[in-house]
Amino acid sequence: MKNTGKKDYKTGKAIIKPSCIIDYNENMGAVDKTDMLLSSVESVRKTVKWYKKLFFHILDLAVLNSYQLYKTRTTDYVPIEQYKTKLIKGLIKKYHTPLQRSGGGRRSDAADTDLRLTERHFFKFVPSTKTKKTAMKRCVVCAKHGKRAESRYMCSTCDVGLCVIPCFEVYHTRKIY
Numbered sequence: 001m002k003n004t005g006k007k008d009y010k011t012g013k014a015i016i017k018p019s020c021i022i023d024y025n026e027n028m029g030a031v032d033k034t035d036m037l038l039s040s041v042e043s044v045r046k047t048v049k050w051y052k053k054l055f056f057h058i059l060d061l062a063v064l065n066s067y068q069l070y071k072t073r074t075t076d077y078v079p080i081e082q083y084k085t086k087l088i089k090g091l092i093k094k095y096h097t098p099l100q101r102s103g104g105g106r107r108s109d110a111a112d113t114d115l116r117l118t119e120r121h122f123f124k125f126v127p128s129t130k131t132k133k134t135a136m137k138r139c140v141v142c143a144k145h146g147k148r149a150e151s152r153y154m155c156s157t158c159d160v161g162l163c164v165i166p167c168f169e170v171y172h173t174r175k176i177y
Contacts, residue, residue, distance in 0.1 A: 037064060041080055063087065121172050123153045123164060137161025141171050 002022050004015045041063075044056045067083050078086070096118075126135045134152060140160045142149035151163045155171070162168045170177045 034061070034064065037080065041084055117172065117175065119157050121155050121157050121168075123162065123168055124156045126152055126154050126161065139163045139167050141167035141177050144177065
């Protein structure tokens with residue numbers, strides 16, 4: 001048993017604790033703080049596989065360490081949640097490679113879905129033809145729901161006709177639209 005150097009506020013007696021508790025409290029502050037910071041933003045999910053938990057915990061520790069370095073290098077305050085979001089967006093922006101298509105043939109639904117949900121999309125007017133100055137295309141989302149709607153707009157990447165609101169967003173954010 002060791003004296004902690006503190007006194008009980010009611011009795012005025014010196015507080016004594018086991019030496020192992022005093023050593024733990026003196027040396028484990030950083031680990032406890034790390035666990036506290038990670039608990040709010042950890043990416044570990046419930047899983048049976050122990051190695052998945054370990055991988056994501058190590059990944060979270062790496063992100064936390066990079067956040068601490070970021071805080072020492074800059075003066076502006078960014079919460080760790082925003083930092084993690086910026087980090088993820090930056091990694092995706094830098095390392096994302098679009099889906100490579102092999103030669104001819106019809107596109108598979110899986111490849112089309114990946115491209116439709118991951119690439120950047122912009123709408124444009126359906127190009128005019130010789131016979132029609134204001135050409136139109138059938139909206140694929142409306143057609144899937146049994147509606148016959150034609151639109152002057154299309155997705156420049158996917159080359160499909162889409163209504164601007166809400167079909168453009170629905171088509172590019174939902175796997176099953």
